[in-house]
Amino acid sequence: MIIVGELINASRKPVAEALHIGDSFPVKRLAMEQAAAGAAYVDVNAGIFPDREPEFLAWLVTRVQSVVGIPCCIDSPSAKAVEAALAVHRGTPLINSISLERRRWDALVPLIAGSRVKVVALCMSDDGVPVTAEERSAVAERLVNRLVGQGVKEDDIFIDPLVQPLSTDPRSGRECLRAIRRLSDEFPTLSTICGLSNISYGLPNRRLINRSFAAQGVAAGLTAAILDPLDDDLLDEIAAAEALIGCDAHCAAYLRRHRSGGRPDLGRRRTTDEA
């Protein structure tokens, strides 16, 4: 599982406060903790400050990369904010996200053309949010083809089927899992990714729902996830789920994690702390 650590998001109070007063310490600590817990990318999101988003997002990128050697996941629908973050980012970033929505596509494509970036390709178009796995797959196919046409390598595309809350539609979980399975079958060389915790929005004991969905997602072929890497129970469950589907030879990563009392390593990631 390629883990994108979700904790540096300005919708979370400690991050918003750090941005307000320009205190880099909480941001650096969250970056280091997530990297140490096995994150391959540190998501940065300053979306709740639309007026200052470009400035704040670039600030977050520089602070994160001053302490960890892993890339950021630049999380914004705003081309201006993405541009500002890209200008200071070192290494190959993951842009979260592009979609078939015309405005989003037109604004973001110039930024990714010509330089290597990885992208989260969201299964969404101007026709709205797809419901069934088949609708998601149709959007994904068009989106992947267009991205490849722009020179993005297939290996650099993370398809996101778009997780909708279970509380608003009882089909959300099932159709998302079917979509992951279908996308994994149709695009075996691409990663599939999702923002796991969206599924549990509005329900009690969200961490339980997230864990169960993670296990089901792994079995359906999910290879990456945006999640809280400091949730040890969640990472334990992912390690078990990966062993169960046979993608952890001899349960080696599961056993290492068990012996270390949780926390890394989950086998396929290396953070600066461990390197």
Added chain:
Amino acid sequence: MIIVGELINASRKPVAEALHIGDSFPVKRLAMEQAAAGAAYVDVNAGIFPDREPEFLAWLVTRVQSVVGIPCCIDSPSAKAVEAALAVHRGTPLINSISLERRRWDALVPLIAGSRVKVVALCMSDDGVPVTAEERSAVAERLVNRLVGQGVKEDDIFIDPLVQPLSTDPRSGRECLRAIRRLSDEFPTLSTICGLSNISYGLPNRRLINRSFAAQGVAAGLTAAILDPLDDDLLDEIAAAEALIGCDAHCAAYLRRHRSGGRPDLGRRRTTDEA
């Protein structure tokens, strides 16, 4: 999820001792606790006493049914033991298990012919233990056809793909999940069942592996399981998994379980304690 409570098994020390000294109290308590926790069947197994198995199995059945109103899952490969248990069982029992193995088939079929019983149909034949989902499916098809030919109703058949430990073969989990998915597709009116905890044999933190496998099994179409109903974490995870795949309308059973602080009800079962 149709839950078969696995705790009254003579391989467990308190049960073996109870059998030895004829103390019915521990057996009755385990029966009541499992029924209260949502079990639809109470498994009884006295297999470690081959010389006295018929007598002990019948004793267990009568003691269990003296305190709970749910049927037993009569768990023995011995026709003599099954016969003795059936002679005292009230209601429709679940026999665990029949298979295509010639000796087992020939010995058990006379016992089930003519009276209504439910059966666990194990995907095994004299050709040995199947490995792939396709092999399991082929055995299941022959077995189901032969059972129906003997007058067993399709609704009364629980197909068990046969869970093998992950520690002995890294394909065990994946192939079992594929088998569950395939059997669910091919026999949509039948239940699929498995002995969940077999998967984690020989690995540390077995309960974690069992939970993760349960979530994956539910997503693959598993409708019944032989498990420890007193493992609240496991039942919590199953409730979440069922909500996630949309077979718990409006997450009603999940929310009821959450509000009650665990334990029943899981919605589709009623025990004597709750009736």
